[in-house]
Amino acid sequence: MGTGRGRLTRMALSRRRGDQAGDEPSGDGGPRRGAAGAGAGDVIRVVVRPLVYDDVPAAENLLDAAVAGRRQRRLGEEHDVLGLPGFGAWGGDELIGLATWTAERPRAELAVLAVAAGHRGHGIGGVLLEWVAAAGRKHGTHHLWLVTTNDNLDALRLYQRHAFRLVELHAGAIDDAREHKPEIPRDGRCGIPLRDELVLERRL
Ligand SMILES: CC(C)(COP(=O)(O)OP(=O)(O)OC[C@H]1O[C@@H](n2cnc3c(N)ncnc32)[C@H](O)[C@@H]1OP(=O)(O)O)[C@@H](O)C(=O)NCCC(=O)NCCS
Secondary structure (H helix, E strand, C coil), X not given: CCCCCCCCEECCCCCCCXXXXXXXXXXXXXXXXCCCCCCCCCEECEEEEECCHHHHHXXXXXXXXXXXXXXXXXCCEEEECCCCCEEEEEECCXXXXXXXXXXXXXXXXEEEEEECHHHCCCCHHHHHHHHHHHHHHHHCCCEEEEEEECCCHHHHHHHHHCCCXXXXXXXXXXXXXXXXXXXXXXXXXHHCECCCEEEEEEEC
16 A cells, blocks of 8 residues: 555536446545445445555454455465555545555555445445556556355456456355455355355456
8 A cells, every 4th residue: 555645536427327437536526425434315425535554443344344355365375455556535534445555566456445334335346346456558558357155146247347257267266265264154155055256357
């Protein structure tokens, strides 16, 4: 994660079904109805800006709840996804979503994308993804890749709707990881056995 204080950038989560991703994330800084776990009809303003060092405690709390912590294991390796640059989505002073990436060329990894449970389904994940894609293009990254698991249907849906293609199947990778880390559950989301890793990739 970058240690410089990022410029605060206002945006609105205004993507609609069928919008195409442009060079820059869409948004005009306006309010969003019913997003961020607000009550029905409530309007909240969501701000996306680069994560900075002071955001680490809030980011850790979000990742602890959403993805079991900042240390993520994938493809047989563990890495600290908060040791990378990224973006946070804020509803007031609450961090409600974040994405980090490896900022490499020509291929970079989307290391984590997480939205707080009460705030999903309102476009926050998609907007954060587009912020990373825009940052990648600016950086000279040609492809963005990521790893997800066979049970993560919400993520598979989101990524494929945002132009990612399935490029690798690592059958049994989670079963192998469980041998070192028995705390990895056998049952995944939606009653699906948690077994495999999938690599997805998007050309930027
Ligand atoms: C995957 C994840 C980041 C998606 O974030 P999100 O903010 O819900 O994503 P979006 O709202 O942009 O997109 C979700 C889609 O499902 C729809 N949706 C509707 N209700 C939903 C709900 N209750 N939950 C999730 N999605 C819902 C959204 O409208 C959207 O559809 P669209 O593409 O037609 O607009 C989020 O579910 C999450 O944090 N999961 C846990 C962590 C995780 O698994 N991260 C990915 C690791 S690879």
